[in-house]
Amino acid sequence: MRHSHYLIGVDSDGTAFDSMNLKHISAFIPAAIEVWNMKGEMAERFIQIEKEVNLFSSLRGINRFPGLLEVFVRLDKQFPQVREMLSLDAFQAYIEGNEKYAPATLKAWREKHPSQTLKQIQMWSERADQLFEKACEGIQPFPGVREALTKASQKAAVAVVSSAAKAGLQKDWEAAGLLTSVEWLMSQEDGSKTAQLQKAMMYCEAPVHALMLGDTQSDGDAAYAAGARFYPVLPGEETASWHYFESTVLPAFLEDRYTVEEEEKLTDRLRTMLS
Numbered sequence: 001m002r003h004s005h006y007l008i009g010v011d012s013d014g015t016a017f018d019s020m021n022l023k024h025i026s027a028f029i030p031a032a033i034e035v036w037n038m039k040g041e042m043a044e045r046f047i048q049i050e051k052e053v054n055l056f057s058s059l060r061g062i063n064r065f066p067g068l069l070e071v072f073v074r075l076d077k078q079f080p081q082v083r084e085m086l087s088l089d090a091f092q093a094y095i096e097g098n099e100k101y102a103p104a105t106l107k108a109w110r111e112k113h114p115s116q117t118l119k120q121i122q123m124w125s126e127r128a129d130q131l132f133e134k135a136c137e138g139i140q141p142f143p144g145v146r147e148a149l150t151k152a153s154q155k156a157a158v159a160v161v162s163s164a165a166k167a168g169l170q171k172d173w174e175a176a177g178l179l180t181s182v183e184w185l186m187s188q189e190d191g192s193k194t195a196q197l198q199k200a201m202m203y204c205e206a207p208v209h210a211l212m213l214g215d216t217q218s219d220g221d222a223a224y225a226a227g228a229r230f231y232p233v234l235p236g237e238e239t240a241s242w243h244y245f246e247s248t249v250l251p252a253f254l255e256d257r258y259t260v261e262e263e264e265k266l267t268d269r270l271r272t273m274l275s
Contacts, residue, residue, distance in 0.1 A: 006156035006254055007204050009197050009223070010149070011214040012164055014061065015233045016141050017172060019132075020215070024054050027132035028064065035124045036085050042075070049074050058274050060235075061216030063163045063188070064125065065094070065101040086117040094118060102165070102188045133168065141176050142233075144242030151246055153181040155254050159200040160185045161193050161212065161222075193222035201226065211253050213245065217274060220267055229253070229263060232270040 014020030029050050033043050050071050053059050059070065069091050076082040093113065098105045103125055110118045152158055158181055162169055166187035173179050184203065186196035193212075201208045212223035213231050215238075220230040231249055233241040252258040 004155065004157045005205050005207060005209055007197075007200055007208060007210040007228075008149075008152045008156045008158045008250075009161040009193075009200060009210060009212040009228065010158065011061070011193070011212075011216075011219050011233075012160055012162040012169055012172070014215040014235065015213055015219075015238075016145050016160075016178070017136075017139055017176075018142060018238070019136055019139055019172075020055065020061075020235075022135045022139070023132055024050060026135040027128045028054070028068075031124050031128040031131055032068070035120055035127060038085075042079050042081070045078060046071065046075055056274065058217045058271075060274055061163070061214070061218050063101045064128070065106065065121070068121070068124070069095055086120060087115060090115040090117045091121065094121075100188070100191055104189070129165070129168070133171075136168075136172060138175070139172060141178060142238040142242055144239055144246060146176075146178060146181075148242050148246035148250065149178060149181040152250055153183075157183040157200070157204055159183055159196070160187075161196045161200070161214075162186065163188050163193060165189070193219065194225040197222060197226035197228055201228070209253070209256070211258070215270075217271060220270070229258060230267060231258075231263070232266050234266075234270060235273060 010016055013023055029047055032046065038046055053071050054067050059067065072082060072088060076088060094106065094109050098109060106118065106122055149158055160169060160173060160182055164187055166189050169185055169187050173182065173185065184200050186200065190196045190199060197210060197212060201210050210228035211231055212219060212228050213233055214220065215233045215235055223230040231245060249258055
């Protein structure tokens with residue numbers, strides 16, 4: 001275990017790997033259309049709303065379950081027959097009744113609150129995982145990720161901080177040869193990203209200086225809630241973001257020169273992109 005005062009937390013989907021679009025376009029969307037048998041205009045509108053919520057808004061990167069609920073809530077406003085397909089109340093109850101959103105918590109909730117809707121949601125999640133695994137076969141990190149993490153790991157502890165399932169993370173990061181630079185592989189099974197960062201910070205030497213890399217506003221929120229700094233990997237500009245991190249931000253952070261002004265300037269660009 002690396003003992004360091006410095007911690008680099010790295011989101012996976014959309015930050016280290018170009019998998020955010022794949023996840024939704026090739027997995028989450030087709031799985032939902034299949035499970036709920038959506039057709040015609042409703043299916044087309046579902047696709048549009050799903051992309052709006054999960055790829056091009058401030059909710060980008062949200063956990064799959066609250067993300068899906070938000071999509072159905074918006075779809076319900078245009079298609080009343082949504083409530084004939086599933087119970088939004090049963091779905092909302094699961095979201096409100098849990099702090100961790102994962103297949104395991106959904107299964108446990110279902111055992112106490114049997115519901116056809118929750119059964120369908122579990123089917124959707126499992127089918128989405130199958131499609132996502134196939135879509136991500138052989139996926140490689142963005143250019144610059146490997147070099148940046150190799151350099152970071154020489155002086156800091158590096159932790160994967162992700163809302164994805166651990167099994168998928170393990171496979172992708174190992175296949176890409178990135179785990180040699182990673183101290184801890186955290187996932188949805190470890191709680192929220194804030195909880196994951198806090199856990200990793202506990203393993204470091206005090207006083208801890210932590211920096212979270214992510215592609216969403218929620219990554220920044222998670223970082224600040226944990227007492228960490230934030231560096232955005234900008235959607236559509238990932239390669240440039242990683243090169244700038246390695247050449248400029250990483251050495252500045254390790255020398256306590258990553259200014260609040262620089263952080264705010266970069267974060268404002270992310271907010272503008274996802275507004």
